[in-house]
Amino acid sequence: xxxxxxxxxxxxxxxxxxxxxxxxxxxxxxxxxxxxxxxxxxxxxxxxxxxxxxxxxxxxxxxxxxxxxxxxxxxxxxxxxxxxxxxxxxxxxxxxxxxxxxxxxxxxxxxxxxxxxxxxxxxxxxxxxxxxxxxxxxxxxxxxxxxxxxxxxxxxxxxxxxxxxxxxxxxxxxxxxxxxxxxxxxxxxxxxxxxxxxxxxxxxxxxxxxxxxxxxxxxxxxxxxxxxxxxxxxxxxxxxxxxxxxxxxxx
Amino acid sequence: xxxxxxxxxxxxxxxxxxxxxxxxxxxxxxxxxxxxxxxxxxxxxxxxxxxxxxxxxxxxxxxxxxxxxxxxxxxxxxxxxxxxxxxxxxxxxxxxxxxxxxxxxxxxxxxxxxxxxxxxxxxxxxxxxxxxxxxxxxxxxxxxxxxxxxxxxxxxxxxxxxxxxxxxxxxxxxxxxxxxxxxxxxxxxxxxxxxxxxxxxxxxxxxxxxxxxxxxxxxxxxxxxxxxxxxxxxxxxxxxxxxxxxxxxxxxxxxxxxxxxxxxxxxxxxxxxxxxxxx
Numbered sequence: 002x003x004x005x006x007x008x009x010x011x012x013x014x015x016x017x018x019x020x021x022x023x024x025x026x027x028x029x030x031x032x033x034x035x036x037x038x039x040x041x042x043x044x045x046x047x048x049x050x051x052x053x054x055x056x057x058x059x060x061x062x063x064x065x066x067x068x069x070x071x072x073x074x075x076x077x078x079x080x081x082x083x084x085x086x087x088x089x090x091x092x093x094x095x096x097x098x099x100x101x102x103x104x105x106x107x108x109x110x111x112x113x114x115x116x117x118x119x120x121x122x123x124x125x126x127x128x129x130x131x132x133x134x135x136x137x138x139x140x141x142x143x144x145x146x147x148x149x150x151x152x153x154x155x156x157x158x159x160x161x162x163x164x165x166x167x168x169x170x171x172x173x174x175x176x177x178x179x180x181x182x183x184x185x186x187x188x189x190x191x192x193x194x195x196x197x198x199x200x201x202x203x204x205x206x207x208x209x210x211x212x213x214x215x216x217x218x219x220x221x222x223x224x225x226x227x228x229x230x231x232x233x234x235x236x237x238x239x240x241x242x243x244x245x246x247x248x249x250x251x252x
Numbered sequence: 253x254x255x256x257x258x259x260x261x262x263x264x265x266x267x268x269x270x271x272x273x274x275x276x277x278x279x280x281x282x283x284x285x286x287x288x289x290x291x292x293x294x295x296x297x298x299x300x301x302x303x304x305x306x307x308x309x310x311x312x313x314x315x316x317x318x319x320x321x322x323x324x325x326x327x328x329x330x331x332x333x334x335x336x337x338x339x340x341x342x343x344x345x346x347x348x349x350x351x352x353x354x355x356x357x358x359x360x361x362x363x364x365x366x367x368x369x370x371x372x373x374x375x376x377x378x379x380x381x382x383x384x385x386x387x388x389x390x391x392x393x394x395x396x397x398x399x400x401x402x403x404x405x406x407x408x409x410x411x412x413x414x415x416x417x418x419x420x421x422x423x424x425x426x427x428x429x430x431x432x433x434x435x436x437x438x439x440x441x442x443x444x445x446x447x448x449x450x451x452x453x454x455x456x457x458x459x460x461x462x463x464x465x466x467x468x469x470x471x472x473x474x475x476x477x478x479x480x481x482x483x484x485x486x487x488x489x490x491x492x493x494x495x496x497x498x499x500x501x502x503x504x505x506x507x508x509x510x511x512x513x514x515x516x517x518x519x520x521x522x523x524x525x526x527x528x529x530x531x
Contacts, residue, residue, distance in 0.1 A: 012334070014330075014334040015331065015334040015335060018323075018327065018330070018331040018334065021327075022320070022322055022323060025322045025323075026322060084321075085320065088317060088318035088319070088320065088321075089314065089316050089317025089318060090317065090320055092286065092314060092316075092317060093312075093314065093317055093332075093374070094335070095285075095286060095305070096284060096286075096305045096310060096311075096312050097305070097308070097332070097335035097336060097378070098305075098306050098307065098308045098335055098336050098337050099335045100306070
């Protein structure tokens, strides 16, 4: 027998439900918005004219914390998946017409919707502090950052599918620290020893920060960066598909 | 689970009856494709369980699982409906489950019985050809339970195939066309409700009676098995009326007579004993 076709409309309604559910948790939302913003003002307080490398401090931290906040947001979005799993929801989902592709798409879109307000807030804060770019540069930067978020959104989903709600907290802190240190969020990784730099360059965290800065420094995004992001995204999605199948079993 | 063979025709209402650990939930997991058998096959609506569920032909109320939070009852049932190709209108599902009055309530502010009602609504919103219910009435109060069975019967009357697991003989008796009796991972009996009720309806006659022999007692009419502990005799009977009459006729000294239905667990033990004795 053949499957009855799924209408795009039902799928969009499912997505709308998921989005509404995400935004209804106001505390989650406010924290993911407020923390990077507060950090931005702490890091730049009184030093807006200083420079890190060729960049103004304000510009550097605008880009860094926008990336860091957005990454945190998309990974944290995975924590609701572990809560759903703990409630047995994924077993129930397994009995519906929803395919893994639809599941991952929906979860990715909602994760991005958590991250986007953070990006907007940080760019607005930076602009208010005198960071200027022409429209094309803004567009390139935002485009690359959104693309660079993809492996992290996938990572959030995978962690949510593997870990229970309690383990999700420490895991999230770990991801944030790794991304912060090895991604060059707080200081440029160019100040690290060569071996550590090599490690940084193999991780997507470096390249998403790099992507954010490239529009300001004028350095184009490198092919290596694109490859690293694509490879991590691919690997994590494969792990995610496996984890999703496992998540539907009886706990 | 060993050697389960079960063929359920369209439109039938079947109870999987058995004590905890009998394999009811495992059978349901196999049926739904949530587990795969080590050997053998499961066919659902002419295809594999996975294909049938993806086609939205199956609605299930699992034994475990909480409701999603931060949603109203209406939103949750509506959300569930969007996951199926040809869902029932959300309002209709709520009405059928008897929870229309809870539509605006948040899912974490429900009683146990109301929660079960919502889970039932999410199972039927898919408009399924097969409805699978794993111990659905646990936590339901009497009134909710009655409304629930009324809805199930209405759906069955409209042609929905229903499979439900329970460990209550009464429930299986009242609502199923057919009972599949399970114990220890096997099907020990499978038949019309009345047949199974007779088997599972075994009774025990207890009396105080000094100096009787087990062999003699075991030969009384209606008695399957007799055991003696001190002065206390226990007769396991398929016809407790005949056994009690014969007991008094034969042994006027018998006293403290007590006749009681045995628990399902005991009935299964009894059945499996008989089976192994016969083979």
